[in-house]
Amino acid sequence: MAGKAWRSAILNLLGKLGLSINGKDKIKPQEVSRVVSAFKNATPQSRTFTQGMQTVTLIPGDGIGPEISVAVMKIFEAAKAPIQWEERNVTAIKGPGGKWMIPPDAKESMDKNKIGLKGPLKTPIAAGHPSMNLLLRKTFDLYANVRPCVSIEGYKTPYTDVNLVTIRENTEGEYSGIEHVIVDGVVQSIKLITEQASQRIAEYAFEYARNNQRASVTAVHKANIMRMSDGLFLRKCREAAEKHRDVKFTEMYLDTVCLNMVQDPTQFDVLVMPNLYGDILSDLCAGLIGGLGVTPSGNIGANGVAIFESVHGTAPDIAGKDMANPTALLLSAVMMLRHMGLHGHAKKIEAACFDTIRDEKVRTQDLGGNSKCSEFTDAICQRVRDMD
């Protein structure tokens, strides 16, 4: 095609997508490729859906991270889940301007795929950079931390029939990191609550309840003491409740929730709360079902990004010894499948995992058995294959 026709064809195409190039009359190749890659990012589904496979960024992590990631990949393969893994490393590097950031190829991969699965990351004490989890949170604006806590049949704890979800605002609140020494011996920490963040998390909580057939959402707060801050949070929850009349909404003080949670956790369904309360309550609920070694977790960010992760530590003492328990990462991966709409595969893998644990023949050490990680993984793979 002649130059002008080529140019106008491109402009037309871009116009249809609502994109434009500066300096229309002189189109440079770099500009075109920049816009075309923007076009790619604007429609992720069509790009990642080659042959029905969806690409997910996998961050194995440190310590036992790599071995449990391998376990999850094996199980997914046995289940024939349509997932392609793209492994990335997120060790912090110093970017231009001296700011710590995650490696650009990791960021690019996440931006492209939108969905990620992450193993445990170690936070070195004197490395000079902030924790990797914090960095990831800031980079992708992961505003909601979602932890479904369901009693695992076959792993006995004093609490049975737990089935609740904690949704925690993850960007502000008490963890704003703003502290000052007013005078020697007097420290002030600032808890920040904004209308925008509260609204966002409240809306998300109700959307989640709706999408996952949960009957009620409870806002947890201390607005009787912290009238303005928790008051604002509560107001936003009430407003979101108005817009989602099909989901029941209740409010409860934090101390009452704690009191009732340890006596009868079955009365709770979805709980939404600011950062600190969420931190405490989500770990309390994890304790009810058996600890961090068996609890899944997901972080939802802006622009459709979602990173699912295991929340336990890196366990350096058992790393590389084939002793780790991949359950937490596996259940997080199942949560990921549900988020992507692949409910059939999710159900299959989850059932295989629970059945294996219930069977008690092959259990890792932390669950009271003495099998290896690979044996546990193989048992699950076998069950998954048998289900077909």
Next chain:
Amino acid sequence: MPMLQPPPAKYGGRHTVTLIPGDGIGPELLNHVREVFRFSCVPVDFEVVHVNSALETEEDINNAITAIRRNGVALKGEQPLFLCASQTDTSLDLYANVMHCQSLPGVQTRHQNIDIMIIRENTEGEYSSLEHENVPGVVESLKIITRNNSLRIAEYAFRLAREKGRRRVTAVHKANIMKLGDGLFLQCCREVASGYPDITFDSMIVDNTTMQLVSKPQQFDVMVMPNLYGNVVSNVCAGLVGGPGLVPGANYGRDYAVFETATRNTGKSIADKNIANPTAMLLAGCMMLDHLKLHDHASSIRNAIFTTMNENRLHTADIGGQGTTSEVVQSVMRIIQSKGQLTAEF
């Protein structure tokens, strides 16, 4: 630091204590406490101060606080609005909130053998009530931690631990995130700990603490922490040993002491129905008697309560039984009488 002295007995060996009935189940349960005290010939007279939460005025509130100052000791029910912890505790400088959570042998719970003392800083921290909205839609709430108050509460915790023969004090914090605030608190605890080499000191992050509490609560002995975590941990522990009807609480300051139920619930829905559990309030009364150095009376009432708890048919609804409040109280009085002590007419 001056030792905590009970107020001098007023006249003829009898103490006067301020009684604030409050709302909900407060009045009913406090009446039972008076009944038991009268029956056991406890040398305590109550000065009743009403603060009606529906009509509360500045004057009412000041009267109540003055009454507490006058007598030095108070026993109270819960008020939803005023006399809410932060206000009374700060104006009377009741800096230590102490809760003793013990598994009661007669009560069925998921965990057994729990025996934890929780000491919570009661005047500052997250409950400073300092909030402002500088920019519309952005609210800041200030959490204040001071060296003085942290040292004070740590000192209180270690002294109490030593007094009661406890082996270990655990500081609960979130200093990995709130490095300056909780960091200061932790540092103060460490400083005080160095002066008590006979007591082991360790620390635990609050989210891990709650997780450990619901799986292995027996590992904890004495716990000390700032205000908000104290609220959370107290309620978790109260739930673990059987609920709000069983646990008494105390607020101590340098000059005053106020006793109440540990979890501060008004219990409006069960008020005046004779179904509330009087145990927490009765045990709070016993804590008060110990504070007044009336140890014999305190022990006799306490033992009568524990013996009563062993009878399943006397359990109230909150711990899975069908007994009434008055049945429990009658049983306590009967047991006290059977021990051969001086009692009033039944």
